[in-house]
Amino acid sequence: MYRFGLVLLGLLALLDLATPLLTDGDHPPMSIAVGTAVVGLISLVLVGFAWRGRRWALAPLITLRLASALLAVPAFFASGVPTAAVVAAGFGVGATVVGVIAVLLPTRELAGAR
Numbered sequence: 725m726y727r728f729g730l731v732l733l734g735l736l737a738l739l740d741l742a743t744p745l746l747t748d749g750d751h752p753p754m755s756i757a758v759g760t761a762v763v764g765l766i767s768l769v770l771v772g773f774a775w776r777g778r779r780w781a782l783a784p785l786i787t788l789r790l791a792s793a794l795l796a797v798p799a800f801f802a803s804g805v806p807t808a809a810v811v812a813a814g815f816g817v818g819a820t821v822v823g824v825i826a827v828l829l830p831t832r833e834l835a836g837a838r
Contacts, residue, residue, distance in 0.1 A: 727775075729826025733789050734771040736819055740764025740792055751802075751809050756795055763792045774827075786824050793820040 773781035
């Protein structure tokens with residue numbers, strides 16, 4: 725499950741990197757799109773460290789991925805957001821939750837084994 729979670733969070737980070745290329749400038753605003761891309765780039769670096777067994781990378785990775793999901797939440801409440809953007813935001817938030825849970829599950833199992 726740990727590797728699955730890292731792959732999922734890595735794919736979401738790659739999608740974050742593409743956000744400035746996919747925005748129309750309004751949905752999401754370019755400033756949010758650039759911020760999302762920066763979060764995606766840092767997340768990819770942290771996924772690489774976590775993949776190599778560096779457990780210290782998990783806390784900042786989870787924090788950044790949840791921050792990225794929070795950046796998508798206004799799409800549900802803002803007026804005039806295209807349906808495709810709302811669906812993409814919903815997918816991103818849901819996949820983030822699944823990825824974070826998958827990454828954390830092995831940690832709990834190992835902690836209980838001691």
